[in-house]
Amino acid sequence: MRGYLARKTVIYGLTFVVAVTLNWLIPRLMPGDPVQRMVARAAVQHPETIAAMTAYYEQTFGLDLPLWQQYLNYWAALFRGDLGTSVWLFPAPVAQVVLDAVPYTLGIMIPAILLSFVVGNSVGAMAARSRWLDNVALPVGYLVTAMPYMWLAILLAWGLGVALGWFPVAGGYDFGMVPQWSWAFAGDLLQHWVLPFLSLFLVSLGGWAIGMRNLIIYELESDYANYLSALGAPKRLVRQYAFRNAMLPQITGLALQLGTILGGALVTEIVFAYPGLGKLVLSAIQNQDFFLLQGTLLFVVIGVLLANFVIDIVYVLVDPRTRTGLTGGTS
Amino acid sequence: MSLSVTDLRVHYRTLRGDVKALDGVTFEVADGEIMGIAGESGCGKTTLGKALIRLDTRMKHAGGTVALDGEKLPIADDGAMRRHRYREVSLIPQYAMSAMNPTRKIGRMIRDLLAAHNVRYADVLPELERRLKLVGLDIDVLKRYPIELSGGMKQRVVLVLSTLLNPSLLIGDEVTSALDVSSQKAVARALVEFRDHGFVRSMIVITHDISVLFQVADTILVMYAGHLAEKAPARTIIDEPLHPYTKMLIGALPKVGDRYEEQQLEGIEGRPPSLLDPPAGCRFRARCPLAHDRCAEAPPFREVAEGHQVACWAVS
Ligand SMILES: Nc1ncnc2c1ncn2[C@@H]1O[C@H](COP(=O)(O)OP(=O)(O)OP(=O)(O)O)[C@@H](O)[C@H]1O
Ligand code: SF4
Ligand SMILES: [Mg+2]
Numbered sequence: 001m002r003g004y005l006a007r008k009t010v011i012y013g014l015t016f017v018v019a020v021t022l023n024w025l026i027p028r029l030m031p032g033d034p035v036q037r038m039v040a041r042a043a044v045q046h047p048e049t050i051a052a053m054t055a056y057y058e059q060t061f062g063l064d065l066p067l068w069q070q071y072l073n074y075w076a077a078l079f080r081g082d083l084g085t086s087v088w089l090f091p092a093p094v095a096q097v098v099l100d101a102v103p104y105t106l107g108i109m110i111p112a113i114l115l116s117f118v119v120g121n122s123v124g125a126m127a128a129r130s131r132w133l134d135n136v137a138l139p140v141g142y143l144v145t146a147m148p149y150m151w152l153a154i155l156l157a158w159g160l161g162v163a164l165g166w167f168p169v170a171g172g173y174d175f176g177m178v179p180q181w182s183w184a185f186a187g188d189l190l191q192h193w194v195l196p197f198l199s200l201f202l203v204s205l206g207g208w209a210i211g212m213r214n215l216i217i218y219e220l221e222s223d224y225a226n227y228l229s230a231l232g233a234p235k236r237l238v239r240q241y242a243f244r245n246a247m248l249p250q251i252t253g254l255a256l257q258l259g260t261i262l263g264g265a266l267v268t269e270i271v272f273a274y275p276g277l278g279k280l281v282l283s284a285i286q287n288q289d290f291f292l293l294q295g296t297l298l299f300v301v302i303g304v305l306l307a308n309f310v311i312d313i314v315y316v317l318v319d320p321r322t323r324t325g326l327t328g329g330t331s
Numbered sequence: 332m333s334l335s336v337t338d339l340r341v342h343y344r345t346l347r348g349d350v351k352a353l354d355g356v357t358f359e360v361a362d363g364e365i366m367g368i369a370g371e372s373g374c375g376k377t378t379l380g381k382a383l384i385r386l387d388t389r390m391k392h393a394g395g396t397v398a399l400d401g402e403k404l405p406i407a408d409d410g411a412m413r414r415h416r417y418r419e420v421s422l423i424p425q426y427a428m429s430a431m432n433p434t435r436k437i438g439r440m441i442r443d444l445l446a447a448h449n450v451r452y453a454d455v456l457p458e459l460e461r462r463l464k465l466v467g468l469d470i471d472v473l474k475r476y477p478i479e480l481s482g483g484m485k486q487r488v489v490l491v492l493s494t495l496l497n498p499s500l501l502i503g504d505e506v507t508s509a510l511d512v513s514s515q516k517a518v519a520r521a522l523v524e525f526r527d528h529g530f531v532r533s534m535i536v537i538t539h540d541i542s543v544l545f546q547v548a549d550t551i552l553v554m555y556a557g558h559l560a561e562k563a564p565a566r567t568i569i570d571e572p573l574h575p576y577t578k579m580l581i582g583a584l585p586k587v588g589d590r591y592e593e594q595q596l597e598g599i600e601g602r603p604p605s606l607l608d609p610p611a612g613c614r615f616r617a618r619c620p621l622a623h624d625r626c627a628e629a630p631p632f633r634e635v636a637e638g639h640q641v642a643c644w645a646v647s
Contacts, residue, residue: 232416
């Protein structure tokens with residue numbers, strides 16, 4: 001177990017380094033010169049002023065140094081928690097801008113992931129033994145899963161937002177409100193949260209339910225289930241075993257899905273103009289703010305790596321087969 | 332009288348109609364008897380074994396009765412049959428290698444199973460440990476996962492587990508087929524020992540390996556295409572078989588230890604008839620060198636000597 005953990009830590013560490021390097025590189029390959037944009041925004045004509053401003057900004061952003069030094073500085077700054085300064089929201093520090101957006105993204109993602117996983121697996125397990133539910137849940141599940149992701153979000157926005165008017169369709173809170181600790185604001189926040197959450201939740205739900213249903217049916221046909229039944233074990237015990245074993249591939253599935261779900265969350269935010277990381281990525285690209293883009297992507301990468309690491313460990317704890325693989329089984 | 336099967340018929344429902352895998356079989360297994368079942372692949376051995384303990388969803392009870400220790404078994408009623416499983420009829424399945432839940436420790440699985448039968452694990456633990464030792468297993472296998480055991484070890488754990496509540500009848504399907512020769516011998520020996528200790532009253536042992544039958548079985552039942560061909564003490568079947576099919580089956584085995592599924596049955600040309608729509612009369616007729624007019628009528632399975640039954644018109 002310890003060796004396994006060490007190995008995993010090294011692998012994740014290396015992935016992190018590669019991710020940070022790519023992250024540093026990508027914005028530098030983006031078209032457009034951010035400094036020129038900022039200078040242009042100031043709308044000054046005098047060439048000397050322009051030169052002075054350019055020099056000032058380049059120094060502020062550290063762009064006047066050779067590339068390798070920029071790279072090393074990037075790492076050094078990273079460890080101080082300094083992700084640079086935003087061009088778009090100059091002079092707000094990127095770390096602050098990103099940290100402000102993170103709660104919104106996590107706020108829709110974590111409940112959507114956990115709830116869809118729990119509800120989807122429960123519905124799937126029930127569908128595996130109820131023909132009635134199977135006939136309803138399966139087609140609905142396929143429909144929701146097969147629907148292009150944007151459609152679902154747009155459909156929800158139109159149906160529950162525009163047509164029925166139950167929920168607001170844009171923003172994290174009402175534009176007329178100031179963020180503060182009050183019931184009114186919390187209620188407003190919740191109202192804006194519903195649609196992005198719901199679309200993300202629904203998209204993952206069908207997949208989990210269908211997967212669980214098929215896995216359970218497969219497990220119930222397996223040899224150990226037949227043997228237990230032949231020895232007079234009640235259906236309850238057999239189902240309990242089947243459910244437990246079917247959960248294992250689902251947990252792996254969760255790990256594999258995390259990236260996709262995150263992608264989904266980013267798209268959702270854009271559809272609903274929800275002020276999370278997804279919207280930040282879009283704004284950063286639109287405003288050619290590559291420090292902001294860099295910082296946001298870095299958070300995304302760290303989030304995915306951390307989540308995968310946790311799932312890796314959970315998986316080893318629940319499946320003895322991986323565990324014996326680690327210690328070398330005895331025979 | 333331990334087991335008594337009368338005119339048992341079990342069919343498989345398929346899209347093309349019913350496969351009559353067991354088409355009227357009648358036999359008895361005495362107290363303490365180990366009966367082996369032999370016959371070509373597809374003749375209905377597994378079907379017979381399953382019919383006695385648990386029909387799967389594709390199987391249909393089409394007639395006949397099964398009585399164990401004088402009590403009729405409700406084989407077509409899955410719910411009612413539950414009460415008899417494990418305590419009275421038990422099974423070592425053909426797939427013993429994968430018969431245990433891979434994600435449960437063996438001891439835990441046994442505990443769960445016993446709890447379902449209202450037996451306390453702690454009460455049987457000493458006996459369980461004794462029997463594990465008897466088959467040469469260390470008691471710490473209970474703390475292990477099935478995947479951590481070798482095939483032979485798993486086979487022996489399943490033997491101990493299946494017989495833990497001292498059933499009247501144990502059905503062992505291909506118990507030794509997946510094992511190497513030395514494990515085969517150990518398991519075969521354990522089967523006889525379990526009978527001798529009274530852990531199991533009677534047994535039905537199904538195997539492709541006639542040498543194993545010769546080692547463990549008191550009597551051998553030969554099946555052909557869903558019918559019975561011959562039943563006699565093991566020695567008699569080997570030394571003086573009467574049914575033409577048995578003769579060819581034995582004759583086609585030059586050496587003990589050969590498995591008849593692996594070689595063409597040289598003496599027996601052709602293939603068994605389809606069980607979807609089997610011909611009337613003796614089912615072996617198309618391949619039988621002694622076939623004659625009378626064989627258009629099905630021969631009765633009748634006693635020709637003490638403990639020796641044959642279904643053939645050519646045997647008087
Ligand atoms: N699920 C099924 N559906 C339809 N037919 C089946 C099914 N299972 C078995 N059969 C048929 O029933 C007959 C008897 O099968 P069974 O499994 O009892 O044979 P067996 O004697 O155990 O063979 P083997 O020695 O290969 O294990 C075969 O002809 C087979 O084709
Ligand atoms: S009854 Fe006829 S066909 Fe059948 S085995 Fe005897 S002799 Fe052959
Ligand atoms: Mg078989």
